[in-house]
Amino acid sequence: MIKAAEPFPVDLDATLSALGADEASEAEAFDALNRMTEALMAPMTGGLSPAALSLAVFDWAMHLAMAPGKRLELLHKALRKSNRLAVHLAACATDPQTPPCIEPLPGDDRFASEGWKHFPFTLLPQAFLLNQQWWHNVTNDVPGVTPHHEDVISFAARQMLDVFSPSNFAWSNPDVLKKTAETGGMNFVDGLHNLVDDMNRRLTSRPPAGTEEYVPGKTVAVTPGRVVYRNRLIELIQYAPTTETVHSEPILIVPAWIMKYYILDLSPQNSLIRYLVERGHTVFCISWHNPTAADRDLGLDDYRQQGVMAALDAIEAILPDRKIHATGYCLGGTLLSIAASAMARAGDDRLASVTLLAAQIDFTEPGELALFIDHSQLNFLESMMWNRGFLSADQMAGAFQLLKSNDLVWSRIVRDYMMGERQPLNDLMAWNADSTRMPFRMHSEYLQRLYLDNDFAAGRYMVGDHPAAPQNIRVPIFAVGTERDHVAPWRSVYKIHALADTEVTFVLTSGGHNAGIVSEPGHPHRHFRMTTKAAADPCIGTGEWLRDTAAEDGSWWPRWSDWLAAPSSPSRVAPPTIGAPERGYPPLEAAPGTYVFER
Secondary structure: OOOOOOOOOOOHHHHHHHHHHHHHHHHHHHHHHHHHHHHHHHHHHOOOOHHHHHHHHHHHHHHHHOOHHHHHHHHHHHHHHHHHHHHHHHHHHHOOOOOOOOOOOOOOOOOOOHHHHOOOOOHHHHHHHHHHHHHHHHHOOOOOOOHHHHHHHHHHHHHHHHHOOHHHOHHHOHHHHHHHHHHOOHHHHHHHHHHHHHHHHHHOOOOOOOHHHOOEOOOEOOOOEEEEEEOOOEEEEEEOOOOOOEOOOOEEEEOOOOOOHHHHOOOHHHOHHHHHHHOOOOEEEEEEOOOOHHHOOOOHHHHHHHHHHHHHHHHHHHOOOOOEEEEEEOHHHHHHHHHHHHHHHHOOOOEEEEEEEOOOOOOOOOHHHHHHOOHHHHHHHHHHHHHHOEEOHHHHHHHHHHHOHHHHHHHHHHHHHHOOOOOOOOHHHHHHHOOOOEEHHHHHHHHHHHHHOOOOOOOOOEEOOEEOOHHHOOOOEEEEEEOOOOOOOHHHHOOHHHHOOOOEEEEEEOOOOOOOOOOOOOOOOOEEEEEEEOOOOOOOOHHHHHHHOOOEEOOOHHHHHHHHHOOOOOOOEOOOOOOEHHHOEOOOOEOOOOHHHOO
């Protein structure tokens, strides 16, 4: 009798685990191939996803092809604009002082100089602007096109048209021709020298010409203070008092990690930090570490814990039993809002107020930056960061330059390379060239969870096991928007009224994302609007608010300083010492610290 064979001993769990590991490794390999391909493609596309642009073009072209009425309308408009230009040419032939038939859009100063007002140069802008207006009609209001794709196509068309502006060519720019006649052509020699210098600086990773005059700790970021705490992500600077007494509650400033902190401590005359110290405020400011490839796995919550919360813990140890006025700028304001919401949910009552400077909480209307943020572009951007572990400054610069290409690209080419001139750098421009990086994981989470999914405004952003909802913030909020902000449009910043169930003071100031915040008293041509909405007051729309709120001349800084002082303890106290060695926070390096010098 044959004995039945015994079953072969098999460890089922180990086998499945091995198979799972193999499948996971294969998936990683396939994903790495995708990432590598896109990372290699990125330098050829300027960091823009070709798939995203192709989808937008296909959407627009297909719907335009299916809209005979729209095409007839465009033909009709082309004929009308041609006739309008012909009539203008005929009028100019008899009267060279004929007023233009079309004016540039607000903010377009390419044709503002006197040379463009004389025949025949006056005709070139007219033809260009009419053509630009027609292409706006072509790319907008095509029935059925996805709004995001319409914005992308309109933006792309505008960029291509700007290349052919008559102001960009020496033979058609009266200012260049005049300069050439005056210098005997030496402007082009000087322009070539500027071009070679710029190329050399770019190839050797040196900052633009003129930035060497602005050195942190010497000419900028010179407000006296000391680093009192340092971890992997931040240095916390405490500034030395300059008044005999100070307000009891200190101020913590959380700048964005996309920028060096000293935008708020530029030259002595326009330093917001120095201004606050001179008004009797005790000021602490975070200086962020400039991440490297080793920091690729730092996430958004690491920035909250090791940034905002670590700074609050240090201030609490240095100045125990005092409430803190927390201030966040740009991304720092968004992060501060998340931290404040989580603190409110946990019953942490260390904050006296929250100030948000050009900071968004709701990202449904993020402005023209949204052109570069969709699912396809985010995937492409992640591949760029995956390759290096961070998003570098040069990868970010392209998008910001495209948003203001007339000011940052074409006008600079004309001035530096055709006119042979160099625009003198100021402290704000030099700071802007002192750029930073962003870690792979953090930036991916920020774009996905906040920009695309809008989790924070929707109450879905989780901190630990609980959602961090802005509605939980109960301390007063002071929010500042700027009129010409292309990073955080003021109408987006204004949405804090509908998201926070507390008193909100809102300021709309002149200027852009940076110049509107660096708006010191005495700065000419500045104005602002300011209102306060109690928690129980009804919300009103931005149009109604703008119509009913009168503008005031000057800087908003004094009004904010007074607002900070209002809820503070009525009696001022003696200035605190720098740091608290006995509690583990000894004074370290003098301000501006070490992280600000990381390149």
